[in-house]
Amino acid sequence: MRTAxxxxxxxxxxxxxxxxIPQRDVSPIAVxxxxxxxxLLGPVYAAVGLxxxxxxxxxxxxxLLLFVSLVGCIVPRVLVYARALRTPPPRTPRNxxxxxxxxxxxxxTDETDDVVRQRTVTELRRQRxxxxxxxxxxxxxxxxxxxxxxxxxxxxxxxxxxGVAVGGLFGFRGSSVVMVGQGFANNITQYDDLSTxxxxxxxxxxxxxxxxxxxxxxxxxxxxxxxxxxxFELETEVTDRPGxxxxxxxxxxxxxxxxxxxxxxxxxHGYAPVVRVRDxxxxxxxxGPVVFLPQDGNFTSAGVIKAPDGRPERLAFEGIFAxxxxxxxxxxxxxxxxLIDPALYVNVWSGPPKTETGEPENVYSLDTAGLTPLKDAxxxxxxxxLKPGTxxxxxxxxxxxxxxxxxxxxxxxxxxxxxxxVVLGSIGAAVLGLCLSLFVRPRxxxxxxxxxxxxxxxxEVGGLDRADARAGLSEDVADLVQTVxxxxxxxxxxxxxxxNQ
Amino acid sequence: xxxxxxSSAALVTSVVIYLLAMTAHAAEWAAARRTxxxxxxxxxxxxxxxxxxxAAVAAGSPKSGSATTASGPVDRExxxxxxxxxxxxxxxxxxxxxxxxxxxxCSVVGVVLRGLAAGRPPWGNMYxxxxxxxxxxxxxxxxxxxxxxxRWLGLPVTLLAAVGNGLSVTVFYVAIAPLVPALHxxxxxxxxxxxAVSGAAFxxxxxxxxxxxxxxxxxxxxxxxxxxxxxxxARKLDLYAYRFLAFAFPLWTFTVAAxxxxxxYAWGRYWGWDPKETxxxxxxxxxxxxxxxxxxxGWRGTRAxxxxxxxxxxxxxxxxxxxxxxxGLHSYAxx
Numbered sequence: 001m002r003t004a005x006x007x008x009x010x011x012x013x014x015x016x017x018x019x020x021i022p023q024r025d026v027s028p029i030a031v032x033x034x035x036x037x038x039x040l041l042g043p044v045y046a047a048v049g050l051x052x053x054x055x056x057x058x059x060x061x062x063x064l065l066l067f068v069s070l071v072g073c074i075v076p077r078v079l080v081y082a083r084a085l086r087t088p089p090p091r092t093p094r095n096x097x098x099x100x101x102x103x104x105x106x107x108x109t110d111e112t113d114d115v116v117r118q119r120t121v122t123e124l125r126r127q128r129x130x131x132x133x134x135x136x137x138x139x140x141x142x143x144x145x146x147x148x149x150x151x152x153x154x155x156x157x158x159x160x161x162x163g164v165a166v167g168g169l170f171g172f173r174g175s176s177v178v179m180v181g182q183g184f185a186n187n188i189t190q191y192d193d194l195s196t197x198x199x200x201x202x203x204x205x206x207x208x209x210x211x212x213x214x215x216x217x218x219x220x221x222x223x224x225x226x227x228x229x230x231x232f233e234l235e236t237e238v239t240d241r242p243g244x245x246x247x248x249x250x251x252x253x254x255x256x257x258x259x260x261x262x263x264x265x266x267x268x269h270g271y272a273p274v275v276r277v278r279d280x281x282x283x284x285x286x287x288g289p290v291v292f293l294p295q296d297g298n299f300t301s302a303g304v305i306k307a308p309d310g311r312p313e314r315l316a317f318e319g320i321f322a323x324x325x326x327x328x329x330x331x332x333x334x335x336x337x338x339l340i341d342p343a344l345y346v347n348v349w350s351g352p353p354k355t356e357t358g359e360p361e362n363v364y365s366l367d368t369a370g371l372t373p374l375k376d377a378x379x380x381x382x383x384x385x386l387k388p389g390t391x392x393x394x395x396x397x398x399x400x401x402x403x404x405x406x407x408x409x410x411x412x413x414x415x416x417x418x419x420x421x422v423v424l425g426s427i428g429a430a431v432l433g434l435c436l437s438l439f440v441r442p443r444x445x446x447x448x449x450x451x452x453x454x455x456x457x458x459x460e461v462g463g464l465d466r467a468d469a470r471a472g473l474s475e476d477v478a479d480l481v482q483t484v485x486x487x488x489x490x491x492x493x494x495x496x497x498x499x500n501q
Numbered sequence: 502x503x504x505x506x507x508s509s510a511a512l513v514t515s516v517v518i519y520l521l522a523m524t525a526h527a528a529e530w531a532a533a534r535r536t537x538x539x540x541x542x543x544x545x546x547x548x549x550x551x552x553x554x555x556a557a558v559a560a561g562s563p564k565s566g567s568a569t570t571a572s573g574p575v576d577r578e579x580x581x582x583x584x585x586x587x588x589x590x591x592x593x594x595x596x597x598x599x600x601x602x603x604x605x606x607c608s609v610v611g612v613v614l615r616g617l618a619a620g621r622p623p624w625g626n627m628y629x630x631x632x633x634x635x636x637x638x639x640x641x642x643x644x645x646x647x648x649x650x651x652r653w654l655g656l657p658v659t660l661l662a663a664v665g666n667g668l669s670v671t672v673f674y675v676a677i678a679p680l681v682p683a684l685h686x687x688x689x690x691x692x693x694x695x696x697a698v699s700g701a702a703f704x705x706x707x708x709x710x711x712x713x714x715x716x717x718x719x720x721x722x723x724x725x726x727x728x729x730x731x732x733x734x735a736r737k738l739d740l741y742a743y744r745f746l747a748f749a750f751p752l753w754t755f756t757v758a759a760x761x762x763x764x765x766y767a768w769g770r771y772w773g774w775d776p777k778e779t780x781x782x783x784x785x786x787x788x789x790x791x792x793x794x795x796x797x798x799g800w801r802g803t804r805a806x807x808x809x810x811x812x813x814x815x816x817x818x819x820x821x822x823x824x825x826x827x828x829g830l831h832s833y834a835x836x
Contacts, residue, residue: 001797005790012786012815019779019827026774054774164772173770225678232682254686254766265769413769423771427758434751438792 004073007066014062018053021045025052067161074154081147088132089141092446096462099446101477105485107457113449116459120447120484129445138447146467149436152429159426166419172196172204173415179272179289180408183211186262191414204416206260211237211246215269215408219338227298227337234266234410251412261416268411270294271301273321273344276391276402279310285399286310289407292321293364298334299323304366305346305401314353315399317384318366319346321406327385342406344386348374350398374398442466443473447484459485504618505677508611512632512670515607519663522600526656529593532586534727590731597655598646604659605639608666612636619677624693625684626833627824628673635665637701641745651741653732657708684833688763695756699749700816703788706745707813710806713738717803739802743795746809750788757781768830777831780819787812 022030031051035042049056096102107116113136120138124131129140174194178184186208188194218231234251238259251257257264272289279285285307292303305317322334325343332345351371361367374382376395384392384401391402443465450458461484463477612632616623623629642658645651680689717735719725732738760781761771772778791808794800800808823829 001793005793005797005800008786008790008793012783012790015779015783015786018774019776019783019823023774220678222678224676228678229681230679252685253682254688254763256766256769263769265767267769415769417765417771420765420771424762427754427761431751431754431758434754438747438751 003069010062014059017050021050070154089139092137092139096460099462099464101463101473103478103481104458104460105481107459107485123483140445143440143442145436146440146442149433152433156426156429163419163422167417169197169199171417172200175411175413177291177409177411178212180212180215185209206262207241208259209239262414265413267413270409271321271323272407272409274405277307279399280312291409299337300334313350316349316366317346344403346384348382350374504614508614511607512611512666515604516667518600518604519659522597523659523663525593525597529590530728532589533731594652608636625680626675628669628675631665631669634697634700635662638704641705683767692759692763699752699756702745702749703813703816706742709738709742710809713806776823776827776829780823784815787815
């Protein structure tokens with residue numbers, strides 16, 4: 001018990017840094033920022049795993065030791081309990097009056113001792129005691145479920161760990177940004193990021209496709225919490241496997257879509273300006289929506305439009321998209337998260353064509369190597385402000401940028417956590433076991449009939465509670481002695497409502 | 502005006518009345534300050550007979566018995582004085598409870614009107630959660646007073662209610678707004694009600710543990726006087742605290758589990774080490790420590806009570822600290 005206590009404390013303390021220091025799993029960007037801000041502390045934290053507390057060796061060591069100690073404690077207790085279940089209630093103590101609760105009453109009937117004892121046994125059985133008659137006395141015990149609940153609770157923690165482990169080993173979770181109007185096919189190449197368990201294999205991905213048809217959003221326009229999200233509804237058309245009949249489904253925040261064991265959640269959204277870039281030759285070098293990533297609650301979004309195929313020079317545009325735009329001395333930004341007055345605000349870069357290397361590059365940031373900012377006649381960098389339906393001719397005949405509109409994108413998370421039923425089941429069993437182990441009251445009661453000097457017979461009842469935190473032992477013992485002593489047909493005495501404080 | 506206005510007016514009123522109730526209970530304490538350490542051992546001795554296990558505790562306060570003999574014969578003047586003092590204590594105590602009932606009524610009205618004004622259960626942000634939790638704490642206290650005459654909890658509970666509701670109406674207050682889509686779920690009611698109820702039970706258990714520590718110390722020193730004398734014995738306080746915590750612990754387990762189920766629906770993972778989740782686990786583990794400590798030799802009593810207080814601190818840090826200092830998925834404070 002002492003070991004468990006120490007390990008539990010250690011677990012509680014060890015979990016704390018995980019909530020106060022940014023964690024790689026939860027927010028990788030915050031971790032990068034933290035390291036940049038703390039050049040001294042950052043590497044130290046990284047070395048001891050403070051950015052990955054919950055997968056660090058020391059944290060794992062604590063909970064694994066805890067489970068080892070749990071097994072070491074539970075297995076012997078299961079055996080003891082199995083034996084206790086087969087053991088009859090213990091012998092009646094010689095002197096019942098020394099028990100914590102004790103009551104006597106003079107027997108009021110002429111029945112024989114045997115009959116009285118029989119009535120006692122019946123009454124105790126009715127109260128769900130396990131009863132045995134021994135040497136002319138009655139011994140009874142109840143509350144076996146307390147220890148059973150305790151064991152169930154601890155065992156279900158083991159199953160919980162197993163369930164979590166199964167999910168960790170076979171599960172996967174990935175996300176993909178999908179333009180509204182386009183679709184997603186559950187294939188490993190379609191994921192923007194995918195984390196999988198050690199024993200996961202690609203063929204576990206069910207071959208469904210989702211067409212994202214319409215995305216309804218609403219934001220608070222009232223004076224309180226202006227801009228807070230009020231509605232997200234994603235209308236999709238799902239095809240379970242190639243060739244199947246597609247069916248319509250709506251995904252909402254608390255209503256994920258389940259296809260073939262995988263769960264699809266809507267976990268993010270944003271805007272994509274739809275643009276057309278013409279190069280110096282007048283050819284279309286790029287056309288379509290470009291994903292811009294939201295930077296604040298009003299969806300001021302940052303992104304890059306790349307036209308690497310522009311000739312004679314390739315072009316790139318870097319800047320801000322705002323769904324409800326405002327440009328002032330604080331720079332371009334959005335005032336409201338909904339698409340009310342969208343605008344695109346970008347700088348222009350140009351440069352000689354680059355050789356295709358096939359190396360992957362970040363679509364959300366611009367590598368400016370080999371590019372120069374485009375300047376106007378005054379030598380100032382060109383800044384373009386576009387509204388839907390407008391276009392801008394780049395100086396020097398380098399081409400043009402046209403904004404045809406703006407659309408939304410959604411971020412879908414596709415995941416499967418195989419052990420989840422085990423996890424849920426064990427938590428349910430754990431709560432049930434916990435309640436039993438805390439609220440069931442193991443109690444022992446003994447009854448003896450004693451011949452008094454005057455020929456009268458005295459019923460003695462002694463009671464003992466085997467765990468603390470209960471009340472009513474004395475009352476129950478008093479009730480029992482009355483029931484036994486008054487004889488058959490006597491009404492059970494009223495129980496006091498109030499506990500004896 | 503509108504319901505929202507009346508709701509906050511009722512809550513402000515409740516703060517004032519709770520403060521008055523607190524003052525009355527403080528006067529009750531002050532009046533009880535002179536209560537001498539007489540007639541003390543009767544109850545303790547009775548308990549010692551009841552369970553010899555705890556005889557050692559009772560035996561630790563033999564001085565109180567000798568106090569009576571030392572004071573010599575009690576004259577009539579003294580008896581009258583004592584009676585008057587007792588009346589005073591009783592009067593202030595009753596005033597305190599009466600005021601608490603009125604304050605409780607105001608605070609219930611405040612919460613209900615808030616819910617009516619918002620057209621949804623009033624648990625959408627920190628303000629609403631706090632006022633609800635305070636209603637639960639005071640309700641539990643009033644039930645205790647009614648059933649067992651536990652007026653000794655009056656001062657700490659009214660203080661807590663005044664501070665809790667006071668902070669709510671001044672610092673945590675946010676105007677009514679609909680819920681964000683993530684909260685549109687049946688689990689919104691289940692998870693948050695369970696959290697509020699177990700939070701209230703943890704809080705009352707914690708108050709009792711604190712009182713236990715004070716009383717225990719006095720008993721060890723053998724000088725149980727004044728207010729402490731009006732408390733139940735240390736052993737009973739420990740038992741009451743345990744009952745509340747033993748009730749809260751499975752419910753808290755359920756709260757965390759319900760949160761995990763909801764998280765699976767809303768965020769696509771049942772556990773993601775969000776700061777709130779982490780601290781919920783820390784709280785859970787600390788209270789698990791408490792339960793283990795109670796059945797570990799050398800940890801019963803004082804140490805277990807300290808663990809219970811650490812648990813309460815962790816619960817409140819999870820609520821106040823994590824809401825205000827750390828950003829995470831549970832950032833619904835709206836401040």
